[in-house]
Amino acid sequence: MRPRQLPLVGHVRDAGADDGVFDTLLLVGPLVVVVVALVHRNAFTEALVLAYLTAFVGYILYRGLR
Secondary structure (H helix, E strand, O other): OOHHHOHHHHHHHHHOOOOHHHHHHHHHHHHHHHHHHHHOOOHHHHHHHHHHHHHHHHHHHHHHHO
């Protein structure tokens, strides 16, 4: 089964901005929150959140300046 065939993923892809990177970042965000909730706050989760936020903000700035 492809990720696109999952109900939630398919709806996001269909209603999204036709930008695969942005759609992926939007779908990964809640997963990051779940990982932090399950594992609790530690160096790994802080690095994970920092990496996610850097990628998200960086991509938004990249698209905005391009």
